[in-house]
Amino acid sequence: MADDGSKQGSTWPLPKFYFTVNLGSQDKTVSFQEVSGLDTETQPIEYRHGDNKVFSTIKMPGIVKTGNVTLKKGIFVNDNNFWKWYDAIKMNTIKRETVVIQLLDESAKPTMTWTLSNAWPTKITGTDMKSDANEVAVETLELAHEGLTIANGG
Template identity: 70%
Template sequence: MAVETQDGNWPSPKFYFAVRFGSPPREASFQEVSGLDVEEQAIEYSHGDRKQFSTMNMPGINKMGNITLKKGIFVNDNNFWNWYDAIKMNTIKRETITTQLLDETGSPAMTWILNNAWPTKMTTTNMKAEANEVAIETLELSHEGLTVKDG
């Protein structure tokens, strides 16, 4: 039976992260960040003539979904509602949003940068008399590009 040795290299936990937005960058505390994904849509390309006709799949349009941020509601903290309220016809205040997964020392292990992000949806908490949970608001963002880098 072979004995495995551990090299000390472990996957990063997902609960230690930081989110910064705006210029100058301001840090905001969030309970959850989701939707940091991209998808390459495949298109079918046909080529050749009737005698030698074939098809192949090629990369098509790059598709990025909306990002969802969830955070607790604090007294006198309407920053995201104010940002959402600033959206008017043909006027959108776009921000750079940086999310960093942190290691045990608090240093960035991985960074996701959203370019020209703006709020598309705000959802406030549901209210329930017999609940004992924290009030959560949800901010959904659209963006024009996602950059991923180490550290």
């Protein structure tokens, strides 16, 4: 009898092609082609006591730094929501949102959740256009945020 993989349980890595993105107070799940930039880094602080007998520094965790998250999606007719959000940037008055990105299993249940706090659009890139192309028009939205939390499940 062939093994269908159901006995494997949690030994298989998660596929990354089934995910949702919720853009905060708009309470709207938007379909994206690609999400990247879900990274965080702690900058080290080097310190050495003046009377330390070891002639080297010790390293301690310092400020946490997160990169911008990039979202790519197809362009649809009369869909200007990202441009409206971006146009709201006026001298430090921007509508900040909590963005929730969830990786789903085959039954559409979340297996991992990334939450971006106080996210706002820092860059929008429209599509390139070529007369001989056979591709979908894709726009890119880059979000700056003030923190990334990761949780298992929903």
